[in-house]
Amino acid sequence: MLFASGFAWLILGVLVPGAFSDSTYLVQLAKGAAWIAPLASLLLLLVFVSWVVIQTHTLRKWERGDAPQCMRCGGLLEGRVGPFSPYSKCLACGKTQ
Numbered sequence: 001m002l003f004a005s006g007f008a009w010l011i012l013g014v015l016v017p018g019a020f021s022d023s024t025y026l027v028q029l030a031k032g033a034a035w036i037a038p039l040a041s042l043l044l045l046l047v048f049v050s051w052v053v054i055q056t057h058t059l060r061k062w063e064r065g066d067a068p069q070c071m072r073c074g075g076l077l078e079g080r081v082g083p084f085s086p087y088s089k090c091l092a093c094g095k096t097q
């Protein structure tokens, strides 16, 4: 996800304007891509930072014993949605519960 921020900047801020800035019809696309590149990159960076904060908070809860734990190994459980019902998968041993 962190790399996606850099790729968005590279594609929208460098490659698209460089490829289309000489075209008569696509020069507006190049200007729009150059304008939106920092916003898209910042948005992806914010999503990444939010994901890191949420995962860190979940790990801290698991360390304190406030999060659901695997019955087999005591590892952190991750909630998932299956085709028939929701289930939990242990991030340590990979067993489903």
Ligand SMILES: [Zn+2]
Pocket: 070, 071, 072, 073, 074, 075, 090, 091, 092, 093, 094, 095
């Ligand atoms: Zn486990």
